[in-house]
Amino acid sequence: MAIDTLTVTLLTTVLGSPGIRKLFTSIAKSRIAELTSLKKDNPDADEVLTVLQGADLIGADRLGEKFYVTARGLKVARDLENLPLS
Numbered sequence: 001m002a003i004d005t006l007t008v009t010l011l012t013t014v015l016g017s018p019g020i021r022k023l024f025t026s027i028a029k030s031r032i033a034e035l036t037s038l039k040k041d042n043p044d045a046d047e048v049l050t051v052l053q054g055a056d057l058i059g060a061d062r063l064g065e066k067f068y069v070t071a072r073g074l075k076v077a078r079d080l081e082n083l084p085l086s
Helices: 005-012 018-030 035-041 045-054 071-081
Strands: 032-034 058-060 066-069
Touching: 005 071, 018 032, 018 035, 018 045, 018 066, 018 071, 032 035, 035 045, 035 066, 045 058, 066 071
Parallel strands: none
Antiparallel strands: 032 066, 058 066
16 A cells, blocks of 8 residues: 555654654554543653644644544554554
8 A cells, every 4th residue: 555645744754753653653543542641651742742733643622631633643543554664
């Protein structure tokens, strides 16, 4: 399966860092993640979540306590699963 230009662009910009990619994939796998659990695994979670929201890969509830993967994020997550990234 070919990876589209959007995914390649996101991989080289937004998801270029292993830490950001790890946080994104953890949200994508769970579909909904709570801020407290994300902060346990990543001390820079607030910054990273802002970047991921700006790229329309995740969204947040009105209180900013729960994060979910968007439709674009699901597509990118599927593409990531098919790539041999370390």
